[in-house]
Amino acid sequence: xxxxxVNGERRELPPQATVSSVVALLxxxxxRPPAVAGRGVAVAVDGEVVPRDEWSSTALDxxxxxxxLAAIQGGAL
Amino acid sequence: xxxxxPTDREALVGPGADPLVIAGRTFESRLLLxxxxxxxxxxxxxxxxDSGAExxxxxxxxxxxxARGSILDVLQAASVQILPNTAGCYxxxxxxxxxxxxxxxxxTDWVKLEVIGDDRTLLPDAPELLTAxxxxxxxxxxxxxxxxxxxxxxxxxxxxxxxxVMPLGSPIGSGxxxxxxxxxxxxxxxxxxxVILDAGVGTASDAALAMEFGCDAVLxxxxxxxxxxxxxxxxxxxxxxxxxxxxRRAGRIxxxxxxxxxxxxxxxxxxxxxxxxx
Numbered sequence: 001x002x003x004x005x006v007n008g009e010r011r012e013l014p015p016q017a018t019v020s021s022v023v024a025l026l027x028x029x030x031x032r033p034p035a036v037a038g039r040g041v042a043v044a045v046d047g048e049v050v051p052r053d054e055w056s057s058t059a060l061d062x063x064x065x066x067x068x069l070a071a072i073q074g075g076a077l
Numbered sequence: 078x079x080x081x082x083p084t085d086r087e088a089l090v091g092p093g094a095d096p097l098v099i100a101g102r103t104f105e106s107r108l109l110l111x112x113x114x115x116x117x118x119x120x121x122x123x124x125x126x127d128s129g130a131e132x133x134x135x136x137x138x139x140x141x142x143x144a145r146g147s148i149l150d151v152l153q154a155a156s157v158q159i160l161p162n163t164a165g166c167y168x169x170x171x172x173x174x175x176x177x178x179x180x181x182x183x184x185t186d187w188v189k190l191e192v193i194g195d196d197r198t199l200l201p202d203a204p205e206l207l208t209a210x211x212x213x214x215x216x217x218x219x220x221x222x223x224x225x226x227x228x229x230x231x232x233x234x235x236x237x238x239x240x241x242v243m244p245l246g247s248p249i250g251s252g253x254x255x256x257x258x259x260x261x262x263x264x265x266x267x268x269x270x271x272v273i274l275d276a277g278v279g280t281a282s283d284a285a286l287a288m289e290f291g292c293d294a295v296l297x298x299x300x301x302x303x304x305x306x307x308x309x310x311x312x313x314x315x316x317x318x319x320x321x322x323x324x325r326r327a328g329r330i331x332x333x334x335x336x337x338x339x340x341x342x343x344x345x346x347x348x349x350x351x352x353x354x355x
Contacts, residue, residue, distance in 0.1 A: 070140040
């Protein structure tokens, strides 16, 4: 297993886990199919954006910081 | 921008008579809705309908796996354009990264660029804002920067290639309206891109005033979302924007120090009592 930081929390993932694995993991946390979690979602790994079409091919290194973001209400609060 | 008014009524107030154009895209409504502060998605949905807004801001935050229902559902059902913001960014670097993430998440090049100086005033950090705006324009973004009411800074943002400027009337959420109408007027006079009042609106009259000053549009969030009845306030602000815009186009009378009779003096009868004394 390897350890990555997902949205500030330490998580354990199998070796060769990709960005898609992390998005699926969060979807699973919420009891939802992975496809739903991918909509309106963006991912950064170690401060760099990973485009959606590269999620499944982007392998994570041990210790990677993954930020998975989604839309919330906001603007000119 | 004192337009010559069309004599045809339809061309003055009819549908499509006075569109707002930002970066080549045309909008009927001159009210943009900030979605922050609504108590629920239902409250947002109702207010959005009453606001008539065609553009709504959204923010990006860490995905909450337990959240049910997305704001995107509400906005897509209403067919509004999503305008991602970079709320909460304090540096150009963070704002640029957030804009890139928003482009991924929402498939839009548009970004409302916010780079804040501190969390007490939420005022823009001008040097960081310029740096971020320049970078994002280079990367092909349509940049709408939240800026101070400084006309020179607005000019610099425009020169960099921003598609509009979004000056504050007063600090975000303060509801103090427009504190420096002089600066705002100068900015409007000298701007070749739309000027969208972005913060400080407290109620409908503030929005009307902004439009009367010559703003091209108003972005409003807290005044609507935190009103006791958000949907009613959404309608009020919408009407304020429409009233202010039409009043601007109609050309107001100048302010003067003394009265000016609206009834002619010519033909005034002599109603004095006759007296034999004189």
